[in-house]
Amino acid sequence: MSGQELWAQPRLRAAWARQDWAGILREYRAAAGLSQRGLERVIGLPQPHICAIESGRRRVTSANLIARLTEGLDVPPELLGLPPAPGPDDWAPPPELRERIAHGHATGRTDLRTADWIGQVLAQHRRAEDEVGGRTLWPVVRAQLDSVTRLIPGTTGEAADRLMLLAAEHAHWLSWVAHTEGRTGPALAWLDVALGWAMDGGHQDMTAWVHRVRSYYALQHGDPRRAERTAQAGRAGSPSPAAASATAHQESMAAAALGDRDRARRLSDEAVRLAAVVPDEADRPGWLYWLDPVRARLQAADAACARHDWADAAAGFREALPALAGYPRDAAHYRQRLDYAQQRV
Template sequence: MGTPGTPPEWAARLREKRKAKVGTVADMARRLKEAAGEQRGRLPSIDDLTRTIRGWERGDHYPSERYRLLYARALRTTEAELFDLAERPSVPVPALPLPSVAPDADLFERIARSVQQPSRVDQRTVDWLAICLAEHRKVEDTIGARPLLGIVRSQLGVVVELAQHARGSLADTVVDLAAQYAQFVAWMSLDVDDQAAALAWYDRAHDWALEIGDVNMATTTLSMKAHQAWSAGNARRCVRLADAARRHDGQVTPGVRGMAAQMAARGHALAGDARPARTLLDEAEALIRQAAEHADDEPVWMYFYDETWFRLQRGMTELQLGNWSKAIDLLTDGLSGLPESYKRDRAWYGSCLAKAHAEAGDAAAAVQVSLPIMADAVALNRHARKELIDVAALITNRRSPQGGLLEEALAAADRRNG
């Protein structure tokens, strides 16, 4: 706070920003009204709001949550930039500061009310939580699981509490959202090598899916548990879980069925069974093409599943089967279509491509592929880092000087990552 006779820093900041970006106090009142959008009628008159703004700028009283959010929107900045951090209210649902999930003043109050009184949860709050989940999924593609896991787990806790109190038709909607959150938390838990948490959350997501009759989520969770088995090198469990996913009835969308088929293929490839692996890949490819023709019918969590992704999966499977040249072609083609923002996935498939080049005896190409993805592999994808360690060892064992270069680059990346 300021000294006697001096407004606090946040109040002086409001006055400074208003004069620099807006103009008069009356102009600021009109700007706040505009920022309120459809809720502008619930704000005081321009004259009353003008008097209130003058009081804020003197530091007579501190703006409520509603007005802090309106100020941030009107001045095109963030609440944290305008107001003292210590004096800000706690956020009702933890989330990254993404513009796409910033609620307006009315929605903020709805969310806060739902958190405080879960029995009063409404559709707008649930819709916002669904958007929040979708946006955090996209961010995870870029920054990886570790920075997000705690935040999303807290969001899941809120959704679970709401699911226990929701009534009527909204109840199934909230349980559906809880299943999606659990599936995402399981995926991130696996990414940070918390195997027990991953399995527990996949099981919980599967249970919630069965509770509301969501066969797509039930099938997806079985496929993802198959992926967990594949990651652990358990080919038999991978195949059995993927086959269980494939046995769901015709209500399952083609994309979700395609995921199950390719997971079964990867399990057979892990066991060295080339014929069933490639047969299942052909089946998965046909299903993915069907899914592409009706993309809007696929569940929202299948946003990443397309022909580019499948080419990469097929390339990874051919790598497992020892078909180096085919793996190189598929992985190179797939990476050319994978968005640059998918840093975690680019690190993984890039490491697979490096492995294919190394196995094919082209150490220079392996290093050339490895170096640009090294930092992201170390920071975002433990599987990619391990694959690059294996590539370096393979090249070194073949007495190529390129192996030492790769080992030094890995060590440097590890040091930078702490």
């Protein structure tokens, strides 16, 4: 595994965000398959010193040692100078991000290797969020977004559009983490930024997805009418089957909350049908990697719960649960949902 691939590991990047040098060395060794003796050759630090750092007996505080370790471990540029973890007033998008995007599509050429690399890393963060924790990864993703937006003013054409999409993906992720932390205002502000960037770059799938997430937020806050309108707006622009499936499901949940059970059922059936059109992950947008036919059936069962169709919900959960054998956390969640539905049949 190359040095760049090592630094794609979310746990390693999270340790770097905490400046937890014991964790950095341990996670680096685990990713590289190195012993402490093996790491000695990489960073030029004797094994007893490495052992002392990993055990907490030695703190890494001197600038010279930090520079030596940073160089030896080949830390990617976008992780240098990380913003601090968000405090009470630091969750919202900073104005300079909007300024960078405002100067997009200028004349020039940009080497997109950095953007491609950051896109790969974000894909791994999505999959690791539940395990590693969104708040822990927040400074890392913010730093990645800074790296992406700095590329945009000197880029034009399709390359600029690609960067706009990558920036929108990051902003959406930051919105989701802010939402899970109870920061409703910043969560909506990040979604506004993501929507603008997605539209500027001509990315209908991301535009639809941002509408879907905003609809979800509205439903969570007890406003099903607004949730319904927002989900409808996401479906209006003819997104791809996977993105249309996600918005149809969300509109179904809003319709159920409004008491329109027949329309809610039709929308849920449509969501399952659309997901079945693209069963392979490679045919779906990267942020919808999880929306395979099994997950679509589980969403349909959740929609049945929202309609109080308890028998349909229980049957749907029972049908799909065996496919979650390799996902213990998800399996436990949907077993609880199955128990909830069965108690009401």
